[in-house]
Amino acid sequence: MRKLLACLALLIIMAGILSGCWSRKEMSELAIVLGAGIDRTPDGQVRLTLQLARPGALAGAGGEGAGAKEPTTWVISETGSTILDVQRKLAMRISRHINWTHNVIVVFGEEAARHGMRQYTNFFTRSPQTREITWILVAKGQAKDILETTSRLENSSAQDIGYLARAKAGYSVNFKDFKVMLATKGSNPIASRVEIVERGVSPGTEKEKSVKHEGAALTGTAVFREEKLVGWLDESETRGLLWLRGEILRGVITLPSLTDQGKEMSVEIMRGHTEVEPYYDGESVWFVVKIVVEGDLLEQQSSEDITERDVRKAIEKEISRKVEEKARLALEKAQGEYGVDIFDFGVAFHRKYPKIWPELEDRWDEVFAGAYVDFTVEAHLRRSGLIGKRGTER
Amino acid sequence: MPEVGKIDSKQAILLMVIMVLPTGFLFVAAVTAHLARQDGWISILLATLVALLIAWLAVSLGLRFPGKTLFQFAEVILGRWPGKVVAFLYIWWYIHMNAEVLRQYGSLLVAAFMPETPISVFMLLIMAIAAYAVRNGLEVFSRVNQLILPLILVSVVILNILAAPEMNIKQILPVFEHGAVPVVKGAVMPAAWIGEIITMTVLIPYLNKAKEAYRIAVTATLITGFFMLITQLVDIAIFGPITAAWLFPGLDGVRMIHLANFLERLEPVVMVIWVAGVLVKISVFYWAAALGSAQWLELKDYKPLVLPVGVIIYALSIMAHDSLLDLFAFLGMFWGPYALTLFIVGIPLLLLIVAVIRGQGGSRH
Numbered sequence: 001m002r003k004l005l006a007c008l009a010l011l012i013i014m015a016g017i018l019s020g021c022w023s024r025k026e027m028s029e030l031a032i033v034l035g036a037g038i039d040r041t042p043d044g045q046v047r048l049t050l051q052l053a054r055p056g057a058l059a060g061a062g063g064e065g066a067g068a069k070e071p072t073t074w075v076i077s078e079t080g081s082t083i084l085d086v087q088r089k090l091a092m093r094i095s096r097h098i099n100w101t102h103n104v105i106v107v108f109g110e111e112a113a114r115h116g117m118r119q120y121t122n123f124f125t126r127s128p129q130t131r132e133i134t135w136i137l138v139a140k141g142q143a144k145d146i147l148e149t150t151s152r153l154e155n156s157s158a159q160d161i162g163y164l165a166r167a168k169a170g171y172s173v174n175f176k177d178f179k180v181m182l183a184t185k186g187s188n189p190i191a192s193r194v195e196i197v198e199r200g201v202s203p204g205t206e207k208e209k210s211v212k213h214e215g216a217a218l219t220g221t222a223v224f225r226e227e228k229l230v231g232w233l234d235e236s237e238t239r240g241l242l243w244l245r246g247e248i249l250r251g252v253i254t255l256p257s258l259t260d261q262g263k264e265m266s267v268e269i270m271r272g273h274t275e276v277e278p279y280y281d282g283e284s285v286w287f288v289v290k291i292v293v294e295g296d297l298l299e300q301q302s303s304e305d306i307t308e309r310d311v312r313k314a315i316e317k318e319i320s321r322k323v324e325e326k327a328r329l330a331l332e333k334a335q336g337e338y339g340v341d342i343f344d345f346g347v348a349f350h351r352k353y354p355k356i357w358p359e360l361e362d363r364w365d366e367v368f369a370g371a372y373v374d375f376t377v378e379a380h381l382r383r384s385g386l387i388g389k390r391g392t393e394r
Numbered sequence: 395m396p397e398v399g400k401i402d403s404k405q406a407i408l409l410m411v412i413m414v415l416p417t418g419f420l421f422v423a424a425v426t427a428h429l430a431r432q433d434g435w436i437s438i439l440l441a442t443l444v445a446l447l448i449a450w451l452a453v454s455l456g457l458r459f460p461g462k463t464l465f466q467f468a469e470v471i472l473g474r475w476p477g478k479v480v481a482f483l484y485i486w487w488y489i490h491m492n493a494e495v496l497r498q499y500g501s502l503l504v505a506a507f508m509p510e511t512p513i514s515v516f517m518l519l520i521m522a523i524a525a526y527a528v529r530n531g532l533e534v535f536s537r538v539n540q541l542i543l544p545l546i547l548v549s550v551v552i553l554n555i556l557a558a559p560e561m562n563i564k565q566i567l568p569v570f571e572h573g574a575v576p577v578v579k580g581a582v583m584p585a586a587w588i589g590e591i592i593t594m595t596v597l598i599p600y601l602n603k604a605k606e607a608y609r610i611a612v613t614a615t616l617i618t619g620f621f622m623l624i625t626q627l628v629d630i631a632i633f634g635p636i637t638a639a640w641l642f643p644g645l646d647g648v649r650m651i652h653l654a655n656f657l658e659r660l661e662p663v664v665m666v667i668w669v670a671g672v673l674v675k676i677s678v679f680y681w682a683a684a685l686g687s688a689q690w691l692e693l694k695d696y697k698p699l700v701l702p703v704g705v706i707i708y709a710l711s712i713m714a715h716d717s718l719l720d721l722f723a724f725l726g727m728f729w730g731p732y733a734l735t736l737f738i739v740g741i742p743l744l745l746l747i748v749a750v751i752r753g754q755g756g757s758r759h
Binding site for chain 1: 427505506507509519561564567568571632633634635638639649650652655658659
């Protein structure tokens with residue numbers, strides 16, 4: 001009998017403990033943040049913009065297209081002195097608990113980035129709710145405007161931008177990467193630039209006209225000196241940046257035809273890697289950048305015979321020239337216009353010459369700006385799609 | 395004899411490993427990176443070498459007095475009252491160490507997972523389970539551990555593999571940038587950690603093959619050292635210069651995992667490792683403290699002491715620190731030298747020297 005009572009008591013106690021969490025919050029009590037924007041107001045305050053998911057509308061959007069007229073997100077912003085301070089203010093305007101755990105992107109407005117990133121990024125790495133894999137983007141203009149856009153393909157513009165960043169078309173940077181770049185001497189942070197551009201058309205129906213759609217997209221790279229934004233690289237220069245940093249390289253190289261005037265061909269990059277070798281002779285610093293690129297010819301407007309070895313060699317040479325051209329473009333901008341090392345050359349130097357590094361580290365950007373860089377690009381044309389020689393003869 | 399259980403060599407190895415790893419997995423990288431930066435992994439290697447010597451010391455000492463634990467043979471070596479003092483210091487050490495571990499356990503859960511839950515809830519619950527485990531004796535929690543530890547080790551390996559895309563192993567370069575001094579400094583805390591193998595002096599009488607004690611201690615130290623090394627390398631490869639900024643680098647390393655758009659948010663796995671691992675870890679020290687107290691008081695059974703010892707551990711754990719930062723400052727700056735000089739190396743070495751000079755104890759059997 002005693003045993004039975006003890007068992008019963010235990011069961012009751014366990015039912016109390018095991019049934020749920022202490023600070024349980026149901027899905028329907030959460031305001032899920034999909035994207036956040038940080039702007040600096042003229043009087044130096046933080047303006048936080050939150051893009052919140054509207055789960056009810058999301059559920060509708062999954063069904064037949066006709067009913068999905070309701071917006072799937074809700075954007076709200078407020079100013080304050082710290083991000084948490086703004087969040088507290090927002091909590092009084094949002095009926096649910098603000099939940100950061102599914103946040104995909106944080107967009108920083110141009111003003112905020114120019115003023116310095118450190119004061120704004122701290123919250124996002126300190127709070128247990130936010131994640132280090134959240135993408136950092138810098139808006140040309142206001143972050144608020146970016147978050148107020150919609151997406152035609154995804155449920156929200158934040159997810160849309162998140163997928164673009166994940167696809168690594170540009171140089172995508174998350175909070176961890178940014179913090180590492182910021183903490184490393186001989187390295188300056190970079191981040192993707194996000195901008196509102198024209199993005200396709202929503203076809204009309206019988207009743208409505210078709211609508212041109214504006215949306216946010218990645219259009220290059222933001223360049224920082226330490227924590228402060230100093231300028232931008234456009235899309236073409238960003239390609240050069242990718243080559244120089246040896247990031248996963250995807251994309252297409254387009255080159256002029258060898259024989260036919262005005263015609264071009266495109267090579268899809270399959271893989272590639274970059275090695276940066278620093279040299280120091282006691283006075284000057286120079287670098288040898290070795291880039292290896294492999295690609296497949298997938299489009300040929302012209303009609304040279306690529307089955308011939310010499311033609312392939314000539315194409316490979318042309319690819320090398322193109323890659324070097326792109327890389328030089330980014331390099332010149334970084335060395336000449338901004339004077340900041342955004343290619344981790346300083347890191348490579350530090351690793352090779354740890355004894356000399358302490359003399360140079362404090363004026364590294366200067367040293368970098370004056371350094372000579374030599375390129376050797378090795379290109380390989382591996383395949384040519386499903387066609388060998390073009391069947392042009394009649 | 396208060397404890398009647400016997401465990402086999404494999405169980406003993408696993409027990410000595412889990413005594414160190416759960417906390418090591420989460421904290422070690424920040425502690426060493428703080429002092430030795432990217433050379434932290436060399437600190438771990440150094441610490442493992444030191445711990446091997448400590449393991450040798452512990453077993454040499456233990457085997458001289460078959461059937462007796464540290465709490466008992468201290469009296470044989472030093473005489474009744476000095477021996478009692480030494481045994482008491484060790485009881486204190488096990489209680490204190492356990493209080494710190496318990497506080498770390500609660501702190502992580504509150505800081506990273508459930509910020510609104512009072513820390514005492516986590517601490518009370520795990521102490522209640524640990525008390526139950528300790529009451530049931532060494533054999534019981536050794537067997538539980540036989541189930542838990544392999545799962546933990548496999549999880550750690552899988553998590554590290556999944557985090558591979560985030561790693562840049564070049565971040566461990568340049569090696570020895572600031573010379574050997576920071577590396578040695580960085581080795582103190584891990585040495586104190588892996589050096590907890592000194593607990594072999596308490597465990598040897600309960601091995602069913604005491605002869606294998608050397609093998610057990612060395613194997614356990616190597617396994618622990620290996621996993622600490624991997625953890626250190628992984629965290630440095632992921633976080634580079636910011637490793638030391640995290641309070642729980644092991645947790646943040648796992649938070650970085652994101653594969654193929656769906657395999658992310660794996661930190662519940664860390665939570666499982668943490669809760670299960672720390673439960674056994676706490677049980678081992680708790681058992682040592684309770685057993686030691688019983689032997690110190692020359693009782694027949696340690697079971698009546700389980701509850702009082704547990705209450706002391708819990709209370710100390712609550713009172714010792716007023717904040718998480720205080721706890722970390724204490725562990726980072728003070729704990730390593732304190733544990734290492736006194737309890738892990740100092741006193742055992744003294745006991746061994748005196749025992750050798752006085753010719754006490756059988757050499758080996």
